[in-house]
Amino acid sequence: MKILVLLSQVPDTTARIAFTENDTRFDANGVQFIVNPYDEWYALVRALELNEASGGSVTTVTVGPADVEPTIRKGLAIGADEAVRIDAQPVDGLQVAELIAAYAKDKGFELILAGKETIDHNGGQVGGMVAELLDLPYVPMASKLDVADGKATVERDVPGGLEVLEAKLPLVLSTAKGMAEQRIPNMRGIMAARTKPLNVSPAGPVTGAAETTKFQLPPAKGAVKLIDAEEAGKLIELLHNEAKVI
Amino acid sequence: MSVVAFIDTRGSKVPKASAEALTYARRIADAEGGDVVAVTFGDAQGLGALGAHGASKVIVARHVKHVDGQQLTRLVAAVAESSGAKTVVCVHDATGKAVAPRVAARLKAGHVPGALDIPENGQVKRNVFSGKAQAWVLTTSERRVLSLMPNSVAASSDGGEAAVEEFTGDLGAAGVTVKEVKQAGEGIPLPEADIVVSAGRGMKGPEHWGPVEELARTLGAATACSRPVADMDWRPHHEHVGQTGVAIRPNCYIAIGISGAIQHLAGVNQSKVIAVINKDPEAPFFKAADYGIVGDAFEVLPKLIEAAKKLKAEQ
Numbered sequence A: 001m002k003i004l005v006l007l008s009q010v011p012d013t014t015a016r017i018a019f020t021e022n023d024t025r026f027d028a029n030g031v032q033f034i035v036n037p038y039d040e041w042y043a044l045v046r047a048l049e050l051n052e053a054s055g056g057s058v059t060t061v062t063v064g065p066a067d068v069e070p071t072i073r074k075g076l077a078i079g080a081d082e083a084v085r086i087d088a089q090p091v092d093g094l095q096v097a098e099l100i101a102a103y104a105k106d107k108g109f110e111l112i113l114a115g116k117e118t119i120d121h122n123g124g125q126v127g128g129m130v131a132e133l134l135d136l137p138y139v140p141m142a143s144k145l146d147v148a149d150g151k152a153t154v155e156r157d158v159p160g161g162l163e164v165l166e167a168k169l170p171l172v173l174s175t176a177k178g179m180a181e182q183r184i185p186n187m188r189g190i191m192a193a194r195t196k197p198l199n200v201s202p203a204g205p206v207t208g209a210a211e212t213t214k215f216q217l218p219p220a221k222g223a224v225k226l227i228d229a230e231e232a233g234k235l236i237e238l239l240h241n242e243a244k245v246i
Numbered sequence B: 001m002s003v004v005a006f007i008d009t010r011g012s013k014v015p016k017a018s019a020e021a022l023t024y025a026r027r028i029a030d031a032e033g034g035d036v037v038a039v040t041f042g043d044a045q046g047l048g049a050l051g052a053h054g055a056s057k058v059i060v061a062r063h064v065k066h067v068d069g070q071q072l073t074r075l076v077a078a079v080a081e082s083s084g085a086k087t088v089v090c091v092h093d094a095t096g097k098a099v100a101p102r103v104a105a106r107l108k109a110g111h112v113p114g115a116l117d118i119p120e121n122g123q124v125k126r127n128v129f130s131g132k133a134q135a136w137v138l139t140t141s142e143r144r145v146l147s148l149m150p151n152s153v154a155a156s157s158d159g160g161e162a163a164v165e166e167f168t169g170d171l172g173a174a175g176v177t178v179k180e181v182k183q184a185g186e187g188i189p190l191p192e193a194d195i196v197v198s199a200g201r202g203m204k205g206p207e208h209w210g211p212v213e214e215l216a217r218t219l220g221a222a223t224a225c226s227r228p229v230a231d232m233d234w235r236p237h238h239e240h241v242g243q244t245g246v247a248i249r250p251n252c253y254i255a256i257g258i259s260g261a262i263q264h265l266a267g268v269n270q271s272k273v274i275a276v277i278n279k280d281p282e283a284p285f286f287k288a289a290d291y292g293i294v295g296d297a298f299e300v301l302p303k304l305i306e307a308a309k310k311l312k313a314e315q
């Protein structure tokens, strides 16, 4: 199958979160960047697994400036055939989706896979927007995907249960836990990644519908109230009478 | 200006998040002087009662039985057009995520996923960096889609009866077919739970989960776990909370034998009250906790169960 995987660059999960320029920008100073875990562990690995069974190609696409290139090379090291970078500073979900949809249109991708959200903006919106712009079906937060005879069988968690769905290809999915297991790139993969294509595609026009104007760190938590282990039962009493949450 | 609220009404009663979304839409409509038009699908009866939460009118597409993002997007966009609404409210959950981004793309509207409050000067607050910070999003488009984070707004229910209208227009073919819906076992679904009892590697092995489950049952809580616990198959994967698992925001999160790694906290730091039981006084989780017990889980749990049973017996 010809599969497109949406890869985004995010700060490492342990990165210190701070803001600059009057709290209008993320402070990237000293921050290590990684591929968004959902994109890497679930979307990319499942794409590779499906093609290991049936043949095909996996292209990753990222909207970002040149400095994301070292991060997205990791997708090639894990096994993608080609990486594409759309040359624009990501501002908003709709802008990113419009750029990706414009790139993907008419290229014949049978599957487009995203992570369920990024761990920085937590929007979970780009996959659905790409699907709408390309007029394709979309299933968010899929935990299982199999493809046979041009048809996909998908599972996803819904409140109180699990939905089993069927859809014809082409199809757009966002992927969540259960979809695949993380793969650590090996030396051969890392070497091969150096010679695999990383193509840069210019950005076309976008709508520009939303922007983040200000960030704020949450107020510091008050000190923890400690209860003696011998009188552990008091915790229940405090949660009931003082915090009033049970 | 009218506000359109797309909500799920399937199930035996109105889902809590749907009542919250209507209340939220009502507050926006009141601020702007307009009506709330609720849009829904499926077989639910007695939809006029949605007026209690703020809907003036309910438009229902009876022929759509399951969440099909394409059909529902056409439905919501059609109602937004016909009612002249500038704001579409959805819920940031499994149903809303299939529809809201599509509606935004279709209407060329700015989308705020996981909105926490009503707009202030056109700006809407939301969580970013997995709960480690908050951000304000300004929508600059003519229309906007706001997906409300469940548990952010208290649902009101003091309104009257809403008029109900069936939508019979053509919504095109469904893109996905639902083959089967498997109901989860008994117990409270984790994302909806008000109280969550969660345990980690400190429990030493799956055979020790009895008291964790007993405490949860007694409190009417859902159970959750840390990632290694799910990875080792001590507990089912859907219980894994954190950055790479489920993000939850219950009123009360009780963490037992969990160290409180930053990736774990990312999924639970929006809980209203956090209580931590850990034998290591240096465990990072205590820094994020409201209440803490430094002690051995195996000694503390029986005491908690006893106290919880006593409390329930008194209630």
Ligand SMILES: Cc1cc2nc3c(=O)[nH]c(=O)nc-3n(C[C@H](O)[C@H](O)[C@H](O)COP(=O)(O)OP(=O)(O)OC[C@H]3O[C@@H](n4cnc5c(N)ncnc54)[C@H](O)[C@@H]3O)c2cc1C
Pocket (backbone or CB within 6 Å): A013, A037, B199, B200, B201, B202, B203, B225, B226, B227, B228, B229, B240, B241, B242, B243, B244, B245, B256, B257, B258, B259, B260, B261, B262, B263, B264, B267, B277, B278, B279, B280, B283, B295, B296, B297, B298
């Ligand atoms: C990219 C990435 C994503 C991740 N995502 C997640 C995620 O989504 N969710 C998640 O949970 N983790 C996640 N992790 C893993 C995370 O970093 C921690 O390793 C994990 O949360 C630790 O789980 P734990 O607290 O159960 O185990 P441990 O770290 O082993 O902690 C066990 C705790 O139990 C205490 N303890 C031991 N015995 C007892 C006893 N008898 N009584 C009381 N306390 C006791 C110990 O003092 C210790 O604090 C992620 C890691 C990475 C790198």
